[in-house]
Amino acid sequence: MKKKFEVWLPLLFSIAMIIGMFIGYKLRGAQPNGGFSRVASSSPLDEATEIIKQKYVDSVKIDSLEANALREIMNELDPHSVYLPPAELKETTEDLSGRFVGIGVEYRIIKDTVNIMSVVKNGPSEKARLQTGDKIIRVNDSTIAGKKLSNTGVSNLIRGEKGTPVTLQILRGSQLLNISVTRADIPKPTLVAAYMIDKNIGYIKLDLFGSTSYREFMEAMERLKKEGLTELIFDLRGNGGGYMDAAIDIADEFLSGDKLIVYTEGINSPKKEYRCKRPGIFENGKLTVLVDELSASASEILSGALQDWDRATIIGRRTFGKGLVQEIFPLSDGAALKLTVARYYTPLGRSIQRSYSKGRKVYMDEIWNRYANGQAYFADSNKVNTGKQYKTPDGRILYGSGGIMPDIFVGLDTTKTSKEINKLFFNGSFNDFVYQYYIENQKVLDPYQSPITFSQQFEPGRIMWQQFVSWAQKDSTNLANISAAERTRVQNRMEAYLARFKWNDNGFYEVLNLTDPVVAKSIEFLKSK
Structure with a gap:
């Protein structure tokens, strides 16, 4: 009650x-x-x-009252219409714009100390000779070591106007250094990995559909084609969407003629069709698209168009189910309304929007319920095959209203991850351990020239695992009863994280994908045709 x-x-x-x-x-x-x-x-x-x-x-505080009132108003609409305060609007804009003003480092706060986890290539920090492993003690006149600052607090100190300097006091080993870094535009790529799996199959991972995504995609495709690409795995898992135009432009590169890609329509938005308008860079090669329950919106526009036209084979798990289009409307105080203005429909006329009639919480919880009720693990539980049927040019039957159903289902591993390992992943202790191991063993890793040779030849084995067990004990976590299978999975993840520190995200995915069942299924499918 x-x-x-x-x-x-x-x-x-x-x-x-x-x-x-x-x-x-x-x-x-x-x-x-x-x-x-x-x-x-x-x-x-x-x-x-x-x-x-x-x-x-x-x-x-009238401003606070007005902001709260706007939030309540937006809560009465659909789950994707939201009020964005100025700070959230700035963050959203930066994510989608593909750049921000800063010094070009990725950092993490470990035991109240800011550790530099990576340095952006050709960025201002690399030019100033900052290194992975450096610890930031002071920013200008503000001491931050031991101060229990949040990530936002650290970011506010480091960021500033483009072209202005910031002086950092750095601890490198036992040496204190004062380094001046000039703030600049920092690229924030949305395409995080692009490489050749073998002599024919290329792999591209897109995290977000931003303003630079189409250019990044084209540059990656042109490079991979020169390396021999004739078949492509396009990974949209975890991609929650972004700019619809970016998804349309990329879809155009896979579809021929003037095929319909998507259309939008709403009470206050007349029907508008988006069609192919140019010859595509990859209209005929074999194509698979990887999706999961966090692939949403623009990801579903792209995968839905390719599925409707029988252009790609969709592999993975059922997508999020977001078929609404939002626009951002600025307000006079620097805030904005992110308002749903239309629904989008796939070329066959499918609306893949899930019902939100039971309210925002039930709508959002449905995604997590897929893990609890078996939908994320078993194909029969994951099907949405009710309602109107839609027939593709090749005669396949598709459905709408619940997300994009994959053509080939690959469930999550039914072997449960122990609560001990989950704890270490979720509280960041696992990542901290791998970072510390990398800092202490860089010379051991230096000889490896590529992520693949590293994965093939690097054998940390018992020593690294024992170090991890000891590390976990400091976090009051006992790993004595971890199964051999789970230990192997954790060690594979360790290798991928080490590769990220040495080769950034591209190296991470090159190593991680060697044991990824969805990528393995995609390779199997491409080679079977």
Whole structure:
């Protein structure tokens, strides 16, 4: 009962507030000074704000009240319409723009000390000779070591206006160094890996559809084709979407003629079709697209178009199921509304939007329920085969309204990860261990010239595992009963993380994909045709 009351409390409060405002408005003449000043052509929300501003018993932050009111209004709409405060809007814009102003390092706070985990190639920090493993003690006049700062707090100190310097005091080994770094535009790639798996099969991993994604994709494709690419694995797992135009442009590179890619339509948005408009870079080669339950929106536009036209084989698990299009509308205070303006439909007319009639929480929880009810593990549990049927040019039957169903299902490993290993992954201790191992063993790793030779020849074996067991004990975690199979999985992950420190994300995926069952299934499929 208490839980139900808590759920309905905001609505009851809003109703009471509206009734109270209405009564107060009717009785305004009886109040001192004859009521309140009213803005011409104002809405009830404007009037309520003015009443509070003029009549409330204590001082109040009107900006905060207005922001909370906007959040509640957006909560009454669909799950993807949201209010973005200025800070969140800036972060969203930076993610999608493909760049931000900074010094070009990835850092992590370990035991109240900021550790540089990687340095952006050709960025200002590399030019200033910062290195992976450096510890930041001071930023300008602010000591940050031992200060329990958040990531946001550190970022606010390091970032600034383009072209301005920031002085960092660095601990490198036992040596203290003062290094000046000039802030600059830092690229933030959305395409995180592109390499040849063998002499014919290329692999591309796209994390987000941003403003630079199409250019990054084309550059990667042109390079891989020169290296012999005739077949492609395009990995969209975990890609939550982004700019629809980027997905359309990339789809155009796979589809021929003037094929329909997607169309959008809404009550206030007339139907608009998006079609192919140029010859594509890869219209005929064998193509697989990898998806999972976190592949959403623009990822579903792309995979849905390729599936509808029988152009690609979709492999993995059912996608998120987001078939709504948002636009960002700036507000006068630097905030914005991210508002759903239309629904999108695949070329066959499928809307893959999941129902959100039971509310935002149930809608979001459905994704995590897939892990609990078996949908993420078993093909029969993962199917959405109800409602209207749609037939592809090759005669295959597809369905809508619940995400993109893969043509080939690959479930998660049914072998459960122990609570001990889960703890070390989720609290960051695993990542901290691999980082520390890398710092202490760089000379051991130096001879390896590529991620593949590293994975083939590097055998940390018993020594590294024992070090990890000892590390875990400091975190009150006992790994004595970990199975041999789980130990092997963890060691494979260790190798991939080590490769990331040496070769960045590209190296990480080259090593990780060697034991990835979805990539393995994709390779098997491509070689079987």
